[in-house]
Amino acid sequence: GAVVSQHPSWVICKSGTSVKIECRSLDFQATTMFWYRQFPKQSLMLMATSNEGSKATYEQGVEKDKFLINHASLTLSTLTVTSAHPEDSSFYICSAHSGGYEQYFGPGTRLTVT
Amino acid sequence: GEDVEQSLFLSVREGDSSVINCTYTDSSSTYLYWYKQEPGAGLQLLTYIFSNMDMKQDQRLTVLLNKKDKHLSLRIADTQTGDSAIYFCAVASSGGSYIPTFGRGTSLIVHP
Numbered sequence: 001g002a003v004v005s006q007h008p009s010w011v012i013c014k015s016g017t018s019v020k021i022e023c024r025s026l027d028f029q030a031t032t033m034f035w036y037r038q039f040p041k042q043s044l045m046l047m048a049t050s051n052e053g054s055k056a057t058y059e060q061g062v063e064k065d066k067f068l069i070n071h072a073s074l075t076l077s078t079l080t081v082t083s084a085h086p087e088d089s090s091f092y093i094c095s096a097h098s099g100g101y102e103q104y105f106g107p108g109t110r111l112t113v114t
Numbered sequence: 115g116e117d118v119e120q121s122l123f124l125s126v127r128e129g130d131s132s133v134i135n136c137t138y139t140d141s142s143s144t145y146l147y148w149y150k151q152e153p154g155a156g157l158q159l160l161t162y163i164f165s166n167m168d169m170k171q172d173q174r175l176t177v178l179l180n181k182k183d184k185h186l187s188l189r190i191a192d193t194q195t196g197d198s199a200i201y202f203c204a205v206a207s208s209g210g211s212y213i214p215t216f217g218r219g220t221s222l223i224v225h226p
Contacts, residue, residue: 034213043202043218044157093156101145101212105157
Protein backbone atom coordinates (compact mmCIF):
# COMPACT_ATOMS: atom_id res chain seq x y z
CA GLY A 1 0.00 0.00 0.00
CA ALA A 2 0.91 3.64 -0.20
CA VAL A 3 3.29 5.01 2.43
CA VAL A 4 3.13 8.34 4.19
CA SER A 5 5.94 9.44 6.46
CA GLN A 6 6.13 12.18 9.07
CA HIS A 7 9.14 13.88 10.54
CA PRO A 8 9.93 14.22 13.33
CA SER A 9 8.12 11.41 15.12
CA TRP A 10 8.35 13.32 18.37
CA VAL A 11 9.56 16.76 19.38
CA ILE A 12 9.90 18.68 22.62
CA CYS A 13 10.14 22.44 22.38
CA LYS A 14 10.05 25.43 24.68
CA SER A 15 7.06 27.70 24.94
CA GLY A 16 7.22 30.54 22.42
CA THR A 17 9.26 28.69 19.82
CA SER A 18 8.03 27.39 16.46
CA VAL A 19 8.04 23.79 15.30
CA LYS A 20 7.77 22.43 11.77
CA ILE A 21 6.35 19.00 11.03
CA GLU A 22 6.79 17.39 7.61
CA CYS A 23 4.43 14.99 5.89
CA ARG A 24 5.62 13.13 2.81
CA SER A 25 3.94 10.70 0.45
CA LEU A 26 6.74 8.32 -0.44
CA ASP A 27 5.48 6.36 -3.41
CA PHE A 28 2.59 8.36 -4.82
CA GLN A 29 1.64 11.91 -5.58
CA ALA A 30 -0.85 13.39 -3.17
CA THR A 31 -3.22 15.92 -4.62
CA THR A 32 -4.57 16.63 -1.17
CA MET A 33 -3.13 16.23 2.30
CA PHE A 34 -4.92 16.58 5.60
CA TRP A 35 -3.71 17.57 9.04
CA TYR A 36 -5.36 16.15 12.13
CA ARG A 37 -4.88 16.67 15.81
CA GLN A 38 -5.58 13.93 18.32
CA PHE A 39 -5.90 14.36 22.07
CA PRO A 40 -5.43 11.36 24.39
CA LYS A 41 -8.28 8.85 24.14
CA GLN A 42 -10.07 11.08 21.65
CA SER A 43 -10.86 10.95 17.98
CA LEU A 44 -9.06 12.76 15.22
CA MET A 45 -9.94 16.39 14.77
CA LEU A 46 -9.46 17.65 11.23
CA MET A 47 -7.48 20.88 11.34
CA ALA A 48 -7.03 21.73 7.69
CA THR A 49 -7.03 20.47 4.13
CA SER A 50 -3.93 21.19 2.13
CA ASN A 51 -3.98 21.26 -1.67
CA GLU A 52 -0.77 21.43 -3.65
CA GLY A 53 -0.08 24.90 -4.93
CA SER A 54 -2.95 26.63 -3.18
CA LYS A 55 -3.82 27.91 0.25
CA ALA A 56 -4.93 25.47 2.89
CA THR A 57 -8.55 25.32 3.96
CA TYR A 58 -8.84 25.52 7.72
CA GLU A 59 -11.64 24.03 9.79
CA GLN A 60 -13.69 26.30 11.99
CA GLY A 61 -11.92 27.19 15.20
CA VAL A 62 -8.42 26.47 13.91
CA GLU A 63 -6.15 29.51 13.95
CA LYS A 64 -4.56 29.80 10.51
CA ASP A 65 -1.89 32.21 11.77
CA LYS A 66 -0.85 29.77 14.44
CA PHE A 67 -0.89 26.60 12.36
CA LEU A 68 0.83 27.45 9.08
CA ILE A 69 0.41 24.89 6.34
CA ASN A 70 2.45 24.74 3.16
CA HIS A 71 1.93 22.19 0.40
CA ALA A 72 4.76 23.06 -1.95
CA SER A 73 4.86 19.85 -3.94
CA LEU A 74 2.74 16.80 -4.66
CA THR A 75 4.72 14.79 -2.11
CA LEU A 76 5.31 17.22 0.75
CA SER A 77 3.15 19.23 3.11
CA THR A 78 4.41 20.99 6.22
CA LEU A 79 2.65 22.14 9.37
CA THR A 80 4.37 24.84 11.41
CA VAL A 81 3.12 25.48 14.91
CA THR A 82 4.12 29.07 15.59
CA SER A 83 4.77 30.47 19.07
CA ALA A 84 3.90 27.13 20.61
CA HIS A 85 2.29 26.95 24.02
CA PRO A 86 1.75 23.98 26.34
CA GLU A 87 -1.88 23.70 25.19
CA ASP A 88 -0.58 22.95 21.69
CA SER A 89 0.93 19.72 23.00
CA SER A 90 -0.79 16.95 21.12
CA PHE A 91 -0.42 14.15 18.59
CA TYR A 92 -0.46 15.54 15.05
CA ILE A 93 -1.28 13.16 12.21
CA CYS A 94 -1.24 13.84 8.50
CA SER A 95 -2.87 11.88 5.74
CA ALA A 96 -2.55 11.96 1.99
CA HIS A 97 -5.16 11.52 -0.67
CA SER A 98 -4.22 10.49 -4.19
CA GLY A 99 -7.59 11.21 -5.75
CA GLY A 100 -9.26 7.91 -4.97
CA TYR A 101 -11.41 7.05 -1.99
CA GLU A 102 -8.58 6.04 0.33
CA GLN A 103 -6.59 8.21 2.68
CA TYR A 104 -3.18 7.06 3.80
CA PHE A 105 -2.09 8.13 7.23
CA GLY A 106 1.32 9.03 8.52
CA PRO A 107 2.62 7.58 11.80
CA GLY A 108 2.01 10.83 13.68
CA THR A 109 4.18 13.38 15.48
CA ARG A 110 4.05 13.77 19.24
CA LEU A 111 4.56 17.44 20.17
CA THR A 112 5.31 18.41 23.75
CA VAL A 113 5.65 22.08 24.60
CA THR A 114 7.32 22.83 27.92
CA GLY B 115 -22.83 17.67 9.81
CA GLU B 116 -22.17 14.00 10.09
CA ASP B 117 -22.08 12.35 13.50
CA VAL B 118 -20.36 9.02 13.99
CA GLU B 119 -20.84 7.12 17.23
CA GLN B 120 -18.99 4.13 18.62
CA SER B 121 -18.88 2.42 21.97
CA LEU B 122 -15.63 3.31 23.72
CA PHE B 123 -14.49 -0.06 25.04
CA LEU B 124 -14.70 -3.75 24.18
CA SER B 125 -13.04 -6.57 26.07
CA VAL B 126 -12.84 -10.11 24.67
CA ARG B 127 -11.01 -13.34 25.35
CA GLU B 128 -8.34 -14.52 22.94
CA GLY B 129 -9.84 -16.80 20.30
CA ASP B 130 -13.33 -15.32 20.58
CA SER B 131 -14.91 -13.09 17.96
CA SER B 132 -15.04 -9.33 18.47
CA VAL B 133 -17.80 -7.16 17.10
CA ILE B 134 -17.32 -3.40 17.04
CA ASN B 135 -20.38 -1.32 16.20
CA CYS B 136 -20.74 2.11 14.67
CA THR B 137 -23.71 4.31 13.83
CA TYR B 138 -23.77 7.38 11.63
CA THR B 139 -26.30 10.03 10.73
CA ASP B 140 -25.76 11.02 7.10
CA SER B 141 -27.74 8.69 4.86
CA SER B 142 -25.78 9.90 1.84
CA SER B 143 -22.54 8.46 3.22
CA THR B 144 -20.83 6.66 0.38
CA TYR B 145 -17.59 5.29 1.76
CA LEU B 146 -17.36 3.65 5.15
CA TYR B 147 -14.00 2.75 6.66
CA TRP B 148 -12.49 0.93 9.58
CA TYR B 149 -9.07 2.06 10.80
CA LYS B 150 -6.80 0.53 13.45
CA GLN B 151 -4.52 2.61 15.65
CA GLU B 152 -1.89 1.02 17.84
CA PRO B 153 -0.40 3.02 20.75
CA GLY B 154 1.69 5.97 19.60
CA ALA B 155 1.12 5.20 15.93
CA GLY B 156 -0.88 6.59 13.05
CA LEU B 157 -3.99 5.04 11.55
CA GLN B 158 -3.90 1.91 9.45
CA LEU B 159 -6.75 1.34 7.01
CA LEU B 160 -8.13 -2.11 7.78
CA THR B 161 -10.99 -2.31 5.36
CA TYR B 162 -13.73 -0.27 3.77
CA ILE B 163 -17.13 -0.79 2.23
CA PHE B 164 -19.14 1.14 -0.30
CA SER B 165 -22.72 2.11 0.45
CA ASN B 166 -24.04 -0.16 -2.30
CA MET B 167 -22.68 -3.21 -0.47
CA ASP B 168 -24.15 -5.08 2.49
CA MET B 169 -21.15 -7.11 3.50
CA LYS B 170 -17.47 -7.43 2.83
CA GLN B 171 -15.15 -10.15 4.10
CA ASP B 172 -11.38 -9.98 4.15
CA GLN B 173 -9.68 -12.88 5.93
CA ARG B 174 -10.60 -12.54 9.63
CA LEU B 175 -12.47 -9.29 9.08
CA THR B 176 -16.14 -9.02 8.18
CA VAL B 177 -17.86 -5.69 7.66
CA LEU B 178 -21.64 -5.49 7.74
CA LEU B 179 -23.59 -2.45 6.61
CA ASN B 180 -27.23 -1.78 7.39
CA LYS B 181 -28.06 1.33 5.40
CA LYS B 182 -31.61 1.54 6.67
CA ASP B 183 -30.44 1.75 10.27
CA LYS B 184 -27.19 3.58 9.36
CA HIS B 185 -25.27 0.93 11.24
CA LEU B 186 -21.83 -0.43 10.45
CA SER B 187 -20.06 -3.25 12.23
CA LEU B 188 -16.64 -4.85 12.15
CA ARG B 189 -16.28 -8.46 13.19
CA ILE B 190 -12.85 -9.87 13.94
CA ALA B 191 -12.80 -13.65 14.00
CA ASP B 192 -10.39 -15.57 16.26
CA THR B 193 -9.28 -12.39 18.00
CA GLN B 194 -5.61 -12.36 18.99
CA THR B 195 -3.72 -10.27 21.56
CA GLY B 196 -2.10 -8.46 18.64
CA ASP B 197 -5.53 -7.16 17.70
CA SER B 198 -5.60 -5.03 20.86
CA ALA B 199 -5.80 -1.45 19.59
CA ILE B 200 -8.22 1.39 19.01
CA TYR B 201 -10.57 0.90 16.08
CA PHE B 202 -12.02 3.93 14.36
CA CYS B 203 -15.10 3.97 12.20
CA ALA B 204 -15.12 6.70 9.55
CA VAL B 205 -17.66 7.70 6.93
CA ALA B 206 -17.42 9.98 3.93
CA SER B 207 -19.88 11.43 1.47
CA SER B 208 -19.79 13.60 -1.60
CA GLY B 209 -21.49 16.36 0.39
CA GLY B 210 -18.46 16.41 2.65
CA SER B 211 -16.01 16.36 -0.26
CA TYR B 212 -15.27 12.74 0.67
CA ILE B 213 -13.35 13.86 3.76
CA PRO B 214 -14.04 11.20 6.39
CA THR B 215 -15.70 11.96 9.67
CA PHE B 216 -14.28 9.79 12.43
CA GLY B 217 -15.91 8.26 15.45
CA ARG B 218 -14.19 8.49 18.82
CA GLY B 219 -12.73 5.03 18.50
CA THR B 220 -13.37 1.74 20.28
CA SER B 221 -10.58 0.46 22.48
CA LEU B 222 -10.38 -3.32 22.01
CA ILE B 223 -8.69 -5.24 24.80
CA VAL B 224 -7.94 -8.91 24.21
CA HIS B 225 -7.33 -11.08 27.26
CA PRO B 226 -5.19 -14.22 27.04
